[in-house]
Amino acid sequence: MLSLRDICVKYSYKTVLNGVTLDFEEGKIYSLLGENGAGKSTLAHVLCGDILPTGGSIYLNEKKLNIRNPKDAIKSGIVCVHQRPLLAPSISIRDNLRIGISHKMTKLIPELTKKWLPGRELSETVKNISEQEVFNTSLSGALLKSPFVLILDEPPFLDTQKIRDLAKSGIIIIIITHSFKEAIEKSDEVVLLKDGRVLEKTSAKTITEEYIKEKLFGLTKTITMPDFIEEKDITEDEVMELRKKTLGANSDFIGYIPSDRTFRASNPNLTVFQLCTAYRTNGKQKELEDYSKTLLEKADVNIRLYEKALCLSGGMLQRIILERELAESPKEIYLFDPTHGLDAEATERLYSRLQGLAKNGVKIIIGKVE
Numbered sequence: 017m018l019s020l021r022d023i024c025v026k027y028s029y030k031t032v033l034n035g036v037t038l039d040f041e042e043g044k045i046y047s048l049l050g051e052n053g054a055g056k057s058t059l060a061h062v063l064c065g066d067i068l069p070t071g072g073s074i075y076l077n078e079k080k081l082n083i084r085n086p087k088d089a090i091k092s093g094i095v096c097v098h099q100r101p102l103l104a105p106s107i108s109i110r111d112n113l114r115i116g117i118s119h120k121m122t123k124l125i126p127e128l129t130k131k132w133l134p135g136r137e138l139s140e141t142v143k144n145i146s147e148q149e150v151f152n153t154s155l156s157g158a159l160l161k162s163p164f165v166l167i168l169d170e171p172p173f174l175d176t177q178k179i180r181d182l183a184k185s186g187i188i189i190i191i192i193t194h195s196f197k198e199a200i201e202k203s204d205e206v207v208l209l210k211d212g213r214v215l216e217k218t219s220a221k222t223i224t225e226e227y228i229k230e231k232l233f234g235l236t237k238t239i240t241m242p243d244f245i246e247e248k249d250i251t252e253d254e255v256m257e258l259r260k261k262t263l264g265a266n267s268d269f270i271g272y273i274p275s276d277r278t279f280r281a282s283n284p285n286l287t288v289f290q291l292c293t294a295y296r297t298n299g300k301q302k303e304l305e306d307y308s309k310t311l312l313e314k315a316d317v318n319i320r321l322y323e324k325a326l327c328l329s330g331g332m333l334q335r336i337i338l339e340r341e342l343a344e345s346p347k348e349i350y351l352f353d354p355t356h357g358l359d360a361e362a363t364e365r366l367y368s369r370l371q372g373l374a375k376n377g378v379k380i381i382i383g384k385v386e
């Protein structure tokens with residue numbers, strides 16, 4: 017049993033986790049749900065030793081753990097597959113899996129990859145494999161460490177049967193997701209996190225999507241992608257080219273929401289101010305700051321302007337990028353996986369914004385994520 021007792025994470029001006037107490041039983045799958053910025057990834061970072069909590073304790077089978085860094089977490093059997101797997105694109109799958117592991121672990125590579133990367137040559141370079149295979153390579157890398165607790169932070173793909181088999185082998189699996197459907201289908205228990213606290217922990221068998229929506233956001237509507245959005249067989253590189261051609265040519269701004277928000281639409285080392293004003297190179301500092309604050313208000317994001325972008329949760333970053341693009345009044349906007357990381361409320365807000373824009377003649381195109 018993994019037990020969290022009164023876990024707190026506080027930054028100078030923000031409390032992110034405010035006394036999280038939870039028990040996770042072995043052999044079970046848990047889903048962690050909550051609004052953008054609720055503290056889901058922070059909780060994963062605490063368990064994996066990336067962040068030291070400001071308060072609280074973690075116990076594994078009643079033994080208190082002292083997790084000060086990722087090495088300690090791995091030693092305790094806690095491993096995380098992060099939202100954006102860190103693999104070296106130009107080396108092979110096999111070499112990626114070999115990085116930082118012992119000889120004993122290397123022996124597990126054939127068996128694990130047979131299961132998670134069926135039919136794939138391990139000599140293939142990572143840049144040539146699909147997104148799903150990239151994820152499964154990272155997952156295999158995590159499993160090489162023979163974890164007792166496996167945390168999956170917004171996994172893009174999960175084979176229900178394989179994940180159930182994995183849990184049955186005695187592992188605790190914690191999935192962080194925004195998909196209520198996935199949470200209900202794939203897990204045994206659903207944990208709802210709100211304002212840094214556990215709102216509810218319930219059996220997935222008895223909970224419904226409507227109940228979660230209502231409980232977390234007070235929403236009762238069903239959210240679907242509006243059918244006025246045109247789907248087009250266009251790649252992100254083609255959109256970038258299109259934009260390059262029109263940039264500075266006194267023509268209409270072409271909006272673009274990339275699938276890779278962390279590096280294509282932003283950079284972790286930018287300040288939030290630089291992120292907001294990427295298209296606004298001219299202007300007085302005060303005006304630009306006011307503009308940025310308005311953007312953050314519209315995005316409903318509470319962050320200081322001179323904080324680094326890496327302090328934003330995934331969903332918060334996506335909200336700012338969306339607002340930044342829409343603020344330029346595009347006549348045409350290309351979206352690649354635009355709701356990625358958005359919570360249900362932000363997704364609904366985006367859909368209704370797009371609906372309004374479409375009514376006003378803005379061309380909205382959904383592109384294909386490769």
Ligand SMILES: Nc1ncnc2c1ncn2[C@@H]1O[C@H](COP(=O)(O)OP(=O)(O)OP(=O)(O)O)[C@@H](O)[C@H]1O
Pocket residue numbers: 027030032050051052053054055056057058059319326327328329330331332357359
């Ligand atoms: N270094 C930091 N300084 C200040 N605030 C931070 C820092 N790191 C994270 N935060 C804040 O912690 C909060 C929780 O972030 P976290 O990534 O855990 O949220 P989340 O629930 O995973 O959200 P999402 O669904 O958007 O991924 C956010 O408000 C974020 O801005």
